[in-house]
Amino acid sequence: MKGSEIIVDSLKQEKVDKIFGYPGGAVIPIFDTLHSNRDIEVMLTRHEQGAVHAADGYARTTGKPGVCIVTSGPGATNTITGLATAKLDSIPVIVISGQVPTSYIGTDAFQETDFFGLSTSICKHNYLVKDIKNLPNIIKEAFHVATSGRPGPVTIDVPKDVSLAELPNYKYPKKVDMAGYQPVIEGNMKQIKKLAEAIKKSSKPVLYTGGGIVTSGAEKEIRKLVEKVNIPTTTTLMGLGTLPYDHPEFLGMPGMHGTVAANYALTECDLLIAIGTRFDDRVTGPPDTFAKNAKVAHVDIDPAEIGKIIETDIPVVGDAGDVLKKLINILEPKAKNGWNKKTQQWKSRYPLKYDQANSKEILPQYIIDTLNDLVDDAIMVTDVGQHQMWVAQFFHFKNSGQLLTSGGLGTMGYGLPAAMGAAASKPGKPVINVSGDGGFQMNIQELTTCALNNLPVKNILINNSYLGMVRQWQELFWDKRYAKTSLRKPGQNPEDNTPTNYCPDMVKLAEASGVKGLRANKPEDVEEVLKTGLEYDGPVVMEFFVRETENVYPMVPSGKPINEIILGDEQ
Amino acid sequence: MKEKHTIIIKVTNHPGVLAKISGLLAQRGYNIESAIAAPTENPDVYKISVVVEEDDRGIQQITKQLNKVVDTIKVTDISHKNNYVVREYLIIKVKVNNENRSDVFELMQVFSAKALDVDSDYIMMELAGTQRKISRIIKLLKPYGIEEYVRSGEFAMSE
Ligand SMILES: Cc1cc2nc3c(=O)[nH]c(=O)nc-3n(C[C@H](O)[C@H](O)[C@H](O)COP(=O)(O)OP(=O)(O)OC[C@H]3O[C@@H](n4cnc5c(N)ncnc54)[C@H](O)[C@@H]3O)c2cc1C
Ligand SMILES: Cc1ncc(C[n+]2csc(CCOP(=O)(O)OP(=O)(O)O)c2C)c(N)n1
Numbered sequence: 001m002k003g004s005e006i007i008v009d010s011l012k013q014e015k016v017d018k019i020f021g022y023p024g025g026a027v028i029p030i031f032d033t034l035h036s037n038r039d040i041e042v043m044l045t046r047h048e049q050g051a052v053h054a055a056d057g058y059a060r061t062t063g064k065p066g067v068c069i070v071t072s073g074p075g076a077t078n079t080i081t082g083l084a085t086a087k088l089d090s091i092p093v094i095v096i097s098g099q100v101p102t103s104y105i106g107t108d109a110f111q112e113t114d115f116f117g118l119s120t121s122i123c124k125h126n127y128l129v130k131d132i133k134n135l136p137n138i139i140k141e142a143f144h145v146a147t148s149g150r151p152g153p154v155t156i157d158v159p160k161d162v163s164l165a166e167l168p169n170y171k172y173p174k175k176v177d178m179a180g181y182q183p184v185i186e187g188n189m190k191q192i193k194k195l196a197e198a199i200k201k202s203s204k205p206v207l208y209t210g211g212g213i214v215t216s217g218a219e220k221e222i223r224k225l226v227e228k229v230n231i232p233t234t235t236t237l238m239g240l241g242t243l244p245y246d247h248p249e250f251l252g253m254p255g256m257h258g259t260v261a262a263n264y265a266l267t268e269c270d271l272l273i274a275i276g277t278r279f280d281d282r283v284t285g286p287p288d289t290f291a292k293n294a295k296v297a298h299v300d301i302d303p304a305e306i307g308k309i310i311e312t313d314i315p316v317v318g319d320a321g322d323v324l325k326k327l328i329n330i331l332e333p334k335a336k337n338g339w340n341k342k343t344q345q346w347k348s349r350y351p352l353k354y355d356q357a358n359s360k361e362i363l364p365q366y367i368i369d370t371l372n373d374l375v376d377d378a379i380m381v382t383d384v385g386q387h388q389m390w391v392a393q394f395f396h397f398k399n400s401g402q403l404l405t406s407g408g409l410g411t412m413g414y415g416l417p418a419a420m421g422a423a424a425s426k427p428g429k430p431v432i433n434v435s436g437d438g439g440f441q442m443n444i445q446e447l448t449t450c451a452l453n454n455l456p457v458k459n460i461l462i463n464n465s466y467l468g469m470v471r472q473w474q475e476l477f478w479d480k481r482y483a484k485t486s487l488r489k490p491g492q493n494p495e496d497n498t499p500t501n502y503c504p505d506m507v508k509l510a511e512a513s514g515v516k517g518l519r520a521n522k523p524e525d526v527e528e529v530l531k532t533g534l535e536y537d538g539p540v541v542m543e544f545f546v547r548e549t550e551n552v553y554p555m556v557p558s559g560k561p562i563n564e565i566i567l568g569d570e571q
Numbered sequence: 572m573k574e575k576h577t578i579i580i581k582v583t584n585h586p587g588v589l590a591k592i593s594g595l596l597a598q599r600g601y602n603i604e605s606a607i608a609a610p611t612e613n614p615d616v617y618k619i620s621v622v623v624e625e626d627d628r629g630i631q632q633i634t635k636q637l638n639k640v641v642d643t644i645k646v647t648d649i650s651h652k653n654n655y656v657v658r659e660y661l662i663i664k665v666k667v668n669n670e671n672r673s674d675v676f677e678l679m680q681v682f683s684a685k686a687l688d689v690d691s692d693y694i695m696m697e698l699a700g701t702q703r704k705i706s707r708i709i710k711l712l713k714p715y716g717i718e719e720y721v722r723s724g725e726f727a728m729s730e
Contacts, residue, residue, distance in 0.1 A: 120590065120591055121594055125641040128586060178583075179583055179615075180641070180642065180644035181641050302639070303635050303639075304632070304638070304639050307628070307635075
């Protein structure tokens with residue numbers, strides 16, 4: 001069998017039914033083989049960054065690895081940001097890249113880059129196929145590594161001559177044989193008993209969970225744990241939805257833009273149980289100020305996460321679901337106590353709020369809140385910035401894995417292509433992408449891909465005519481010096497909040513790309529535009545001109561302990 | 572407290588694995604004093620020895636991060652283990668003259684260093700031994716004038 005045929009057959013064996021890609025010289029053989037196959041659909045994006053984020057969105061939606069095929073050199077380097085995005089959020093993305101023929105490697109040949117070297121530090125693992133003999137094993141391993149243990153991106157660099165070479169007696173391997181790679185899944189019972197003991201003794205416990213619960217599919221167990229011992233719970237950006245927003249013990253998101261209740265609880269607790277979360281600095285602030293008085297238990301599938309940021313008293317290595325099942329089994333039920341009451345008081349005293357009634361301009365929070373009434377279940381995708389935080393704070397997350405967002409790398413330009421990948425997986429529910437006017441323009445070319453493939457992505461464009469998140473920092477910490485954060489046309493009246501001040505005209509741009517364009521300028525129009533957009537059969541851009549200087553609160557200034565919270569004017 | 576540790580990493584002999592390991596150590600900002608890599612009796616396995624100076628927490632992190640590399644088979648910090656033979660190798664070129672040549676020869680005898688090349692104004696010698704021994708001879712040869720030396724970095728084998 002030919003190399004390119006082996007690749008396509010291997011993908012079928014791995015049950016891949018959709019690929020995102022962009023062709024070029026070094027991968028013509030692979031695209032050619034794909035062209036005559038019936039099982040795998042190849043979606044041509046308009047940029048390789050679009051393809052890799054789409055694969056990421058597909059992976060997050062389906063739980064299956066997302067596959068992306070690109071050519072050598074510039075095609076491969078265009079996937080770098082997407083790989084780093086997937087690495088930091090632990091998403092199984094597989095990039096198959098073309099490479100110059102083996103005999104040309106190292107000669108600065110046309111469209112040669114050392115993609116293996118370039119992608120090493122931003123992937124879980126990487127391969128360069130130097131000999132067709134190794135191709136089947138490499139693909140098998142790549143899928144195994146990407147999806148097992150702590151998932152992550154993997155690259156496979158395939159020189160053109162390998163795609164064209166013949167391998168007699170090809171058989172796709174059934175098993176992998178990797179000497180040193182054996183993720184620990186089962187939690188150690190002795191440690192779990194210690195954790196149970198600590199929960200029994202604790203009077204002020206907090207459960208702090210994250211993306212690992214989504215990966216593990218352990219949302220049911222989390223809920224059982226919370227309800228068995230009545231433990232106040234906070235969930236990172238990456239874990240939103242693993243405990244429903246309206247669960248009585250849910251305190252909201254922790255950290256820089258988290259709720260007061262969550263941050264106070266983390267600061268005052270005597271036992272911190274971290275499960276499937278990695279103590280990101282957006283959450284902890286300076287680590288020596290975080291949960292200072294607490295005994296710390298950390299359950300994570302990646303041993304390197306334990307003790308990385310803060311000292312851990314009870315480490316448990318293993319899959320969250322496995323550990324939780326065992327833990328719940330041996331735990332004695334615990335009733336609510338004064339601590340539950342205290343956290344509830346924080347919750348009611350410091351709710352997240354906004355005041356649309358007293359504003360003539362649309363407030364971004366109002367858009368998200370209105371959306372809550374219009375959709376029952378949806379896949380929510382965001383770009384990066386203020387709007388991302390407003391979605392995190394105000395959208396009513398009910399299901400695990402419901403939010404697709406670039407948390408770790410904070411990649412502007414992620415939202416639209418990721419939403420496209422989610423829609424391509426036909427999830428059977430609406431896919432809503434909330435974006436800022438800055439980030440939306442970073443991969444706006446993918447509107448065309450949505451139009452041509454009839455991917456009904458519902459884009460909610462929150463246009464504040466600023467790089468809002470950076471403007472907010474400038475307002476609060478840089479003396480209101482708005483250095484290069486305005487996206488308006490120069491020389492326009494800053495009081496005039498209309499599209500004429502703004503370039504490009506997003507509605508026209510959407511329409512020109514074959515996507516429906518809608519716009520709201522006034523609060524009264526918000527619901528109507530959302531309704532029309534959601535009901536429309538196809539991709540839509542709904543643009544909302546919002547109050548330009550609206551800020552995200554609460555906010556913990558960077559470098560401060562998380563109980564030093566700025567609440568903002570209206571609160 | 573920061574202390575020197577010798578860490579032995581057994582890896583699958585895949586292309587790029589050395590770059591991966593050294594890239595990882597550099598990326599995470601660890602202080603590498605030396606690193607050597609060599610094939611082993613098993614053609615599929617490579618052994619890398621690194622000497623790093625870190626405190627206990629740093630060493631724990633390094634070991635965990637190294638273990639996380641998919642190609643890694645085993646990571647051992649041998650610093651506090653006494654069932655390992657640890658050696659370093661040195662080649663050094665020292666300036667000499669007619670007055671002090673015999674002093675240098677004497678020193679070489681004490682250390683069991685072997686002459687590789689001798690000329691009227693220098694001696695080149697080799698020596699294998701513990702890191703302490705190597706450092707000691709360098710210190711003692713310094714007053715004569717050292718023209719050049721190379722140290723291999725530590726490598727080790729369990730007894
Ligand atoms: C502008 C901006 C602002 C932000 N502000 C905030 C904020 O205010 N609050 C906030 O929370 N975040 C915020 N973030 C996100 C933040 O940067 C991090 O991405 C996020 O906090 C990390 O989430 P996590 O700890 O759940 O870890 P993830 O990155 O989701 O990592 C998952 C962890 O679970 C482990 N794991 C994986 N699989 C399993 C398994 N099967 N079993 C057990 N463990 C497993 C992994 O090893 C890893 O340690 C912000 C991001 C941006 C871009
Ligand atoms: C690729 C990239 N470049 C720069 C940044 C830094 N950055 C973070 S948020 C932000 C502003 C985003 O503005 P916009 O997309 O309009 O969203 P808003 O904050 O206004 O909601 C910038 C520039 C980033 N996260 N990603």
